Amino acid sequence: MNRGTRSGKPSEARTRLLGTATKIFYAEGIHSVGVDRIIEEAQVTRATLYRHFTGKEELVLAYLDQADQGIRAQITGALSPDASPEDDVRAAARAIADGIRSPGFRGCAFLNAVAEYPDPDHPVHRTVLAHRQWFLETVTGLLGRAGLEPADAAGRHFVMLRDGAMAAGCLFDPELVCETFLSGVESLLTTGAPVPRG
């Protein structure tokens, strides 16, 4: 009986715990922050952490789960049933750019996490792969609806641009990174997906 509350409510301490973990893990990395740091900042005792999570790893997975939900909401929230498929793609790209521009941006939570968990069998690594799979499929569907041919190549190209933008966004001038990213997406929409051998 370790997760959640008997009555199903989220438990305020647990919420505080996960929120603090999310903030710190994203800002400072995972391996370099101990549970002491998290329980202190969340104003929660050690025992409370282990009453809601089996250990640090489950907390990390919950963190990534929260990040995943946030990104899904960000993307699907940017889409509009009235907009053209092309404008939906633009809206998604703008949402990504807005994230990069926002203060406290520290790159892609999943790319950062997977850098610390290289083992392909590790639950954290698998979670990252699952998220990326969803993202690739979502974007490919979007681009396919926009008439891009072949949609797979267009989707991979979009994801590559996004990965590059997310990686560089906290290492270069975010404004320039966003400009480069949005230009790349626009070029993808207008001149189509680059394909091998002309």
Place this chain on the structure above:
Amino acid sequence: MNRGTRSGKPSEARTRLLGTATKIFYAEGIHSVGVDRIIEEAQVTRATLYRHFTGKEELVLAYLDQADQGIRAQITGALSPDASPEDDVRAAARAIADGIRSPGFRGCAFLNAVAEYPDPDHPVHRTVLAHRQWFLETVTGLLGRAGLEPADAAGRHFVMLRDGAMAAGCLFDPELVCETFLSGVESLLTTGAPVPRG
């Protein structure tokens, strides 16, 4: 008198140490491997490590320095004085793709490292920024010589593609990632750098 040998020779133990550190840090990350692991695999005693390096951090910096030299050699080695500027760009891109395809590829050593060292003031973080600065300038120069206008935008676009490819290369099918990357570079060479607002 902590680094190198009095006579200037590289000291075999030090070489073994740095080589082992490079292999392990790249394959498994930095924070998650202790010095015990490294001295054991390098078949070196604890005292020997601290005779050649002031601590783990200096070993990490030496690791990144080695990676930096490797990448510089890889890029400059791909260029040819007889080739056209465009073909030099293609050669550099091919060299990057070959790295992604090669067994044991685990992403960009610098992007992986900076994910573990978010603090902009940290020496490791600064080393990553310096390497990326060199890379951006080198690539921009290459693309400028190839006639791309504006060269800055083209360089940023190339770097974005590379970052995306390096990030995804160990998370998706490397063959597809390379295809996407090389197509993107080719499109950059033929249709020019995407610029904002058409």
Place this chain on the structure above:
DNA sequence: TGTGAGGGAGAACGTTCGGTCTCCTTTGAT
């Protein structure tokens, strides 16, 4: 009116961390 879950407080666990230390042997240059 209990009865149990949620939570706080904090001691304690064993392990690992990065780093320092002493002592001894080998080796190469002066």
Place this chain on the structure above:
DNA sequence: ATCAAAGGAGACCGAACGTTCTCCCTCACA
């Protein structure tokens, strides 16, 4: 021949790690 550096072997340090534990208090619900 000598003397210092390089290296091996291993004890040792304090701190931090993730984790488990006991004890007590509070509060909602049955």
